[in-house]
Amino acid sequence: MVLNKFLFLGQEALNRGDYQEALNLFKEAINHQGFKKEGWLGVAEAYYHLNDFSSALWAYHKLLEIDPQNERAQKKIEEIGELLKDVQIKHSHQEIRFKTEGDYVYIKKQKNWEKFWIKGINLGLTLPGYFPGEYPIKMKTYLKWFQLIHEMGINTIRVYALQSPGFYQALYEFNQKEPKLFLLQGIWYEPERAEVLDDLEFLNRLKTHIRDVVDAVHGNASLPERPGFPSGKYLWDISPFLLGYLFGREPEACLVKGYNERYARKDKDFYGKYLYIEKGNPFEVWNTQILDYLLNYSYETYGHLPLVSVVNWIPLDPIEHPTESNIEDEESFFIGVKPNLKKCNENEDMEVFDTYKIKSSFNCFFSSYHVYPYYPDFMNYEFLTEKRPYLAYLKRLKEHHKGQALLIAEFGIPTSRASAHWQVHGWTHGGKNEVEQGRILVEMIKDIEKANCTGYVIFSWADEWFKVNWLFMKYYLPRERKSLWFNLQDPEENYGLLEVYPGYPKKIVSLSGELKEWEEAFIAYKNFNPLNKEGEIKSIRLTNDEGFLYILVEVSTKINLKETQFFVGIDTGHKEYGEFSFPAGINLVSPVGLKFLLHITGKESSRLLVASSYNKMLSHDKFFSPKKEVFPQKSLAGKWNLILCKTNMRRVTKDFKKLFGPKFYNLSSLRFGSLKPENPDFDSLADFYIKDNLIEIRLPWELLNFSDPSSRKMFWKEKDILWKESDGIRVVVISYKPAPLNPPRALKVLDFRPNPSEKDKINTYVWEKWNVPSFHTRLKKSYFILQRYLKNEKN
Structure with missing residues (x-):
């Protein structure tokens, strides 16, 4: 989000009466150089409309430090002073009592x-x-x-x-x-x-x-x-x-x-x-x-x-x-x-x-x-x-x-x-x-x-x-x-x-198949000369907010997952680390080390896989890593895991006569749906949506092992290191025709983008850090x- 957009959205929030939301937007504008005057004015006005007059006074005085002749601030400081003089104890004349009985x-x-x-x-x-x-x-x-x-x-x-x-x-x-x-x-x-x-x-x-x-x-x-x-x-x-x-x-x-x-x-x-x-x-x-x-x-x-x-x-x-x-x-x-x-x-x-x-x-x-x-x-x-x-x-x-x-x-x-x-x-x-x-x-x-x-x-x-x-x-x-x-x-x-959802004034991506929502998104790949072939990747776009990474895969033709399926590989940073090979018998090498792999196969069967060395949910098991390290080690073995969390430990009754096994929850399973409440496919937990030739994906930052996306920190447990700052996100997409008798296997690769062998550039998405979130x-x-x-x- 560019800075002047914070000011624009802050003003929109004021106009809408969303004063609490406006505060955050103007505060983030203040965190950047060049817009402190406008930012402090917005903060002061938001506090004033929220009826927090003491905070409004403070903010108007901060504005006067930057612009001593500001008439709006001078007028409001005087007005608030008069309002505070008249504040008195308010007693209610209503007589209401409660008791317990039985x-x-x-x-x-x-x-x-x-x-x-x-x-x-x-x-x-x-x-x-x-x-x-x-x-x-x-x-x-x-x-x-x-x-x-x-x-x-x-x-x-x-x-x-x-x-x-x-x-x-x-x-x-x-x-x-x-x-x-x-x-x-x-x-x-x-x-x-x-x-x-x-x-x-x-x-x-x-x-x-x-x-x-x-x-x-x-x-x-x-x-x-x-x-x-x-x-x-x-x-x-x-x-x-x-x-x-x-x-x-x-x-x-x-x-x-x-x-x-x-x-x-x-x-x-x-x-x-x-x-x-x-x-x-x-x-x-x-x-x-x-x-x-x-x-x-x-x-x-x-x-x-x-x-x-x-x-x-x-x-x-x-x-x-x-x-x-x-x-x-x-x-x-x-x-x-x-x-x-x-x-x-x-x-x-x-x-x-x-x-x-x-x-x-x-x-x-x-x-x-x-x-x-x-x-x-x-x-x-x-x-x-x-x-x-x-x-x-x-x-x-x-x-x-x-x-x-x-x-x-x-x-x-x-x-x-x-x-x-x-x-x-x-x-x-x-x-x-x-x-x-x-x-x-x-x-x-x-x-x-x-x-x-x-x-x-x-x-x-x-x-x-x-x-x-x-x-x-x-x-x-x-x-x-x-x-x-x-x-x-x-x-x-x-x-x-x-x-309470990230972004203002609404979701930046609603998972509803609306390409216009992606007009300002980062273009990771674009095919300028499409041939309109089956499975042809037309574009890959990325955007984000304070809760999610969003990915759009645009295909040249209408998507039928029975005929064409997809792998979406995600490198969350430091491309020299990670898994470089794909499953399903696909004999290709990724141009970047992948940490996660989306497998889009159907509304009920799609899933997210993690490179085995980067599966933090397994870090407690000695067979996985004697040092209990969790970082994406370089691999060409195609080792991909499901992400499973243990929700309940095994238990035994007090008399030791009955055992209860542990319980697990599958975090890899992807839910199909739209985030638009009026859409028949509405599901507030939707991870992806497919409409016509578009695949839209919404992934929580934490699911991708980010420990603090606001400062671009990845969870990275290696020796004494606990986190590493991401240098950006890179995405590769493979479309393939599944084998009819063995659907997990790929019968034929249809497209692979970006493809360095065809001189495709691997573009890196580096999002802006933030210190005050919008919502x-x-x-x-x-x-x-x-x-x-x-x-x-x-x-």
Whole structure:
């Protein structure tokens, strides 16, 4: 993308009212020389329209440093100064109360108590180009999102931590005419070790933070700037719209184990003013005490007694799981390794955090769990004979919490290309397109309803680029640049109902057979004198965005994959390395070392192969590389691999009587489809599309072993090296006629381009680096599937 295009698109974003997107576009323009004046003006205007006046002031002053006589900046600085003078605390006159009674939460708006079925969605903290702690989402963006969330049929939003003041201002303004969205306010803490929980300095910081959160909710806080925390004046009292506080995060089993063992696992009682617990383990008691402190402060300071809960998840549930043996026993059983009892492994059925024990005489406590259908493994292996495993587990959990309100505070299905965990009925941890996501989420909501819970909170509203999953986290190098690029492979990045996709104002390639989308693409090869022969390669083009490499293969005649098939070889950099030979009996030598090879054979059978020495998914196996190196070694042997990831390890039950084999997911399989929602072939996970004489290909950067495409870094593990900067991408294409009786074999090569023997030039595609990503948003089809269901619900 050329620089003046950043300015052009930034202005277009301003005109469209996409102020949040405009910020990134203008910031990237500032990163280049020569356009700082125009860039700072755009940044200032975007902040102004987002209602972030303090940031707008800063940006207008930056503009004045470059252009001291700028009248627009001078006028806006004066105008903002007057606006800030008039900002006062805003109180709502609405009186809304919540309570828990038996299995449910109830709401009282005027005189009568009514059952309140929580239909919630989790809201993240960040946008492309940012990490949590930077708080980039502004007030007007929240307002836009709140309207969409409300129109979907949701009545509650959950945030994990204290937000910036703009969030609370937006919620206050959105609910003024009538309360449409209620808030589950998270209170985040991150202890490093169990002993820290009793450290006075840690406890003082935690209690100060709790008071800050409660004050902010009541519009009575002014917080200084601190790294990783929001700051500013909180002047909007949204307490009438507060459904409750959710304390903490998913506690690690080792943290719970360490704390319980500090007190020799002795059960004790605690009787607070609002909460009490009898025969609780040390960790359960500690959490009860913290929640009671929160309630004390809220009531004594504001006369407000909110609902409270503590974040819990199923690895700590109070149910015994016979299929979930621990790591130490499995290592001993499978490979004869003597367990290291001094080391704590995060076993998934090791500790119990039983929130059913926490009671309230004031009807203000409920239990909340994060419950996903694919993790831990006992969610599958314990319910293999059940028609609805998710429901079977929820019923068991609810039976334990009978008579107590139970909220499923987090559940979801990601629309990632890869799956990180298997599920017996296909509710996997990824590998689902957005239509499948919507349908599965509806089924999960039905299960939550049938289990007699008090509601649910879907994870999540929007895709988040900074997130990492265990399958891919070690390949993000450098890690601090991960928020700058999007990985469709990674489940953690793709839970949203709102797609956050690279590029602005739309996808640069929609996989719909439109040649005009490729007019500005890089031409890797062009045939200026086509003969219109079968399989003749007319052109090869490349382009990219912050998430993908796109390749176009244009053929002279209409493509029929039964008659003509293709190999598309990709050199991701350093052409002297890689595989130079082809499979299928093709006796040709590539002019460049290939790292990947697309085999286009049909809608259901096409695949991506990797040079065997560059298959990072095999790097853990000793037979592959004694040094565990992963780099494209020079080869003429035609060694190509499928890319398979192991999603589930082999397991054994606690009594060692039943084994469960490992599970794998095929990352090489290519999905046919278009990215245009109105196209009958629409598939949000589409890798390629064929129409007439065009083959369009979309490949995630990570699938091609890029560790950071924004700086052109390739994953390259050789001795002490972990990455190498790419010198550009080169592509070769072979068309061939498949053997009728042996389709994988080539009967006849039809064309080979670029072909150095015919003096074809091997052109290298070197894309521009970036430091601020562009993006746009779109409601996924799952949003509308859920909307239809939620709008027709009785509750």
